[in-house]
Amino acid sequence: MPALTLILAFAALALALPIGAVRLTGRPDPDLASAPESLRGPLRKADRHSRWTRSTAVLAAFASAAIAHFAAFPAAPGVFGVVGLAVLVLGERRSPIITTTTRTAALKPRRIRDYLPRRATTLIPLGLVTVLGLFALGIPTASPVAHIDPPGPGAVNLPAGSYLEGVSTTPAGDLIRSVFYPWPGVFYVIPVLVPLAAQLALAAAGLRSVAAREQVSTSSGEQLDVVLRRRSAEGIVGFLLVSLALPVPRFGTSMIEAATWEVAQWDYLRGALGGPAVLVALTCMATGVFLLIRRSSVLSSSRPSADTTPSEEPA
Known part of the structure; x- marks a missing residue:
């Protein structure tokens, strides 16, 4: 029952992604009455572009991961993050903010950490440690040979390093063999860890671009520029969190079953x-989904601006 509850929770969160992405595109334009008249047009375009970029990234990532899953491609969870982050980062580089002809600068340097969602970002190292911990325990215990059942309708062929074979004896002396699959062995090192490394590189490049791009406004009171940067950073962090969470439930449930099977060992x-x-994966998944489909206002900000004394300079 607990395993079924967890599976249903992950399924609900996964289903919320495409639904939330579609709803994100249909959100009405923000009320910009309090913004300077000269900035209303650029801000409206920037807000629309930001929402459509994130929605496109989520839908493209979801569709790519679904296709990879049904094609039995072991790197399906990694496909979600790589495709989604690639679309998001490329979309951010084409934002109306970046293509503007007027540039402004701040007296203080912009730092990536000023725009990150702090609580959500703390989950990234926790998720990384969790995934690496699974492999640290799984690689030494995974079976080094392939598992091939006798021919028949229920035959299962498993590659070496992808499962754990448990052997035990009952009180009556009978030998019992149990196969636990999938297992975080060497078979999954490349499909899981290589796409994860690519996602971290894409995220770092995207966050650097978010912090370094030109400023949309010199109005420190409205904090419009900071809000838009934080929205971009939230999307990148959200993709990382969902990608970290996706492979864990399959491995985790197999490890729980291997630890509690009703035999002697x-x-x-x-x-x-x-x-x-x-x-941990459920927490990362829920937080990532929330960041990806939330419909925040372009004129709202919960933290003070990272650069409150801006000054203009010509392009």
Whole structure:
């Protein structure tokens, strides 16, 4: 029952992604009555471009991951993050803010950390440690040979390094063999960790672009520029969190099953890691989905501006 509840929770969050992305495109333009008249047009275009870029990135990532999953491609979770971040970063580079002919600068340098959602960002290292921890325990314990069942309708062929074979004896002396799949062994190192490394590189490049791009306005009171940068940063962090969460439930549930199978040998270490790993993944997934589909106002900001003393300079 707990496993089914977790699966349903992840399924609900995954389904919320495309639905929220579609609704994001239909949101009406923000009320810019309090903004300077000269900035209303550029801000409206920037807001629309930001929403459409994020929506397109989510839908493209979801469709790509679904196709990869049904094609039995082991890197399907990584496909989601790589495709989504690539679309998001490329879209941000074509933002009306970047293509404007007027540039302004701030006296203080802009830092990436000033625009990150702080609580959500703290989940990224936690998610990374969780994924690496699964592999640290899974690689040494994964079976080094392929598993091939006798021919028949229920035959299962598993590559080496993709499953754990548990062997135990019952009180009656009978030998029991159980196969736990998928397992975070060497078979999944490239499909999971290589796309993850590519996502981190894309995210770093995207966040650097968000912090370094030209300023939309010199109005420090409205904080319009800071809000738009934070929205872009939220999308990048959201994709990272969802991508970190996607591969964990499959591995985590297998590790929990391997730790609690009803025979003589129990391995609490696997369960002690698999259980919290799934909970961390659920937290990352929920936070990432919220960041990707939230409909924040372009004129709202919860933290003070990172640069409150801007000055103009010619392009």
